[in-house]
Amino acid sequence: MKNKPTLATLAEDLEGGRTSARELVDQCLARIADASGEGIRTFLHVDREAAIEAAEAMDRLRAARAAPSPYAGIPVSIKDLFDIKGQVTRAGSRALEDSPPAEADATAVARLRRAGFIVIGRTNMTEFAYSGIGINPHYGTPKSAWQRDVGHVPGGSSSGAAVSIADGMAYGALGTDTGGSCRIPAAYNGIVGFKPTQRRVPLDGGVPLSFTLDSFGPLARTVGCCAVLDAVLADEPVRPLQPRPIRGMRLAVPTTVVLDELEDEVARTFERALEVLSRQGALLERIAVPEFLDVAAMNVKGGFAASESYAWHRYLITSKGDVYDPRVSSRILRGESLSAADYIDLLAARRSLIARSTVRLAPYDALVMPTTAITPPRIADLADDKAFTKANLLSLRNCTLINMIDGCAISLPAHREGGAPVGLMLAAASGSDRRIFELAAGMEDVIRV
Structure with missing residues (x-):
């Protein structure tokens, strides 16, 4: 992300008077309105007047040396899943x-x-956040930043969030992640996406997919940008991020599940990134993680997403099921057949999975794996339901493992400039968020060599 503004450089420019909040908002609004761009499919609502008013207010506060933070006046986008006062x-x-x-x-x-x-x-x-692909038949599908003339999926479910960052329509984005919905679109658009430990960011005011697995996280251009946004979302102090030296990093490469059915481009890019890390002194160990084998069995009937989404949707889908995307409603309705005993079994199985995985991961600073098993497929190729289902599963699979173990994870772009977008994911057990940011900051400028 060299030569592109970050939250840190924007804060410096605002403080130094080299730009203003109004200028930043006007630039973002112009990119959104560009008829040749993806703004019309990326945003379901543009808060133009309120954004301009807020920008002018922030400029006055900064002039009075009363800005609420160094980042005051920087535009961010909000996923349509979140409540914003006065809006539907x-x-x-x-x-x-x-x-x-x-x-x-x-x-x-x-x-x-x-x-x-x-x-x-x-x-x-x-x-309703129910896919890792990002296709929306109601409001259109924003295209991935890669080969836009071809038209690749943006990744889901935070599709517009990622495209808003990739296209400079915002400098930070608020997304959600139930099985990869921050990390997958980040990987498919060549940006950074972070899934925090769930308990760190309150879930109120967001339409739920799975009460058990939902987490709210940021998408942005760099690790440092995501770290700032994550601290704000978790109501923690924004502290300087100290990148960890690659030399001595203890990184585990799982050989169970996460390397299965990798697209050739993903496999090549991932192995190249591992070679770079190894040359820089990272201590890489390929390990079996048998706990990952349990996840598919836990999800065979639809898992937490089906059972918990059905509980939320059961009345709405009865009255308005005809206007749902059939690919969404069919997955929600799987929850109708799950019994209370099935759900209780799921809860017990997850508690065991978390406990065993935490022990397995303890000797390492992080797991390292491909964010997704595939590069973003062409939108046109997914008209067939069978092709869609396969692409969706391969998009979600690796990320979902981390939600199931209550972990935290980040996706970094690992591909070379101009190449097919491939994400490298660093993940660790619950509560390891700061360490993940430090590790990611240490390697983000190195792994794309």
């Missing part, structure tokens, strides 16, 4: 279009505003 939260669906406007901001949105970030608009997403 549609979650990428037609089924919620007639819902009343939200009475208050989601906590995550409120915390961004409190730091002075400016909400530029609501971004498109997979309907």
Whole structure:
């Protein structure tokens, strides 16, 4: 991301008077409005007037040396899954279009505003966050930043969030991650996406997919940008990020599940990144993680996503099921056949999975693996349901493992400039968020060589 503005450089430019919040907002609005770009498919609502008013207010506060943070005045996008006071939260669906406007901001949105970030608009997403692909038949599908003339999927479910960053329509994005929905679109658009330890960011004010697995996280251009946004979302102090030296990093490469069915380009890029890390002094060990084999069995009937989404949707889908994307409604309805005993078994199995995985990961600083098994497929190739299902599973598989073990993870771009986008994921057990950021900061400028 060299020569592209980051939150740190923007904060410096704002402080030094080299730019203003109004200028940043105007630039983002112009990119969104560009008829040749993806703005019309990336944003479901652009908060133009409110963003301009907020920018002018932040400029006055900065002039009075009363800006709420160094980042005050920087535009961010908000996934359509989050409540924003006075706006309807549609979650990428037609089924919620007639819902009343939200009475208050989601906590995550409120915390961004409190730091002075400016909400530029609501971004498109997979309907009800139920896919890793990012296709939305209701509002259109924003194209991945890669080979836009061809038209590749953006990744889901935070599709518009990622494209808003890749195209400079915002400088930070708020997304969600239930099985990879921050990391997959980050990988498919060549940016950074972070899934925090779930308990760190409150889930109120967001339409749920799975109460058990949902987490709210940032997408941005760099690791440092994501670290700033993550701290704000978790209501923690924004501390300087100290990159860890690669020499001496203890990294485990799982050989169970995560390397299966890799697309050739993903395999080559991943192995090249590992070679670079090894040459730089990282201590790499390929290990079996048999716990990962348990996840497919836990999800065979639809898992937490089906059971918990059905609980939330069961009345809405009865009255408005005809306006749902059939690829979404069919997955939600799998939860109808799950019994209370099935759900209790799931909870017990996950507790065991977390405990055993935590022990397995303890000797290492992080797991390292491909974020997805494939590069973003062409949108046109996924009209067939069978092709869609396969691509969706291969997009979600590796990321889902980390949600299931209650871990935290980050996706970094690992491909060379101009190549097919491939993400490298660093992951660790619950509560290891700061360490993951330090490790990622130490390697983000190295692994794309």
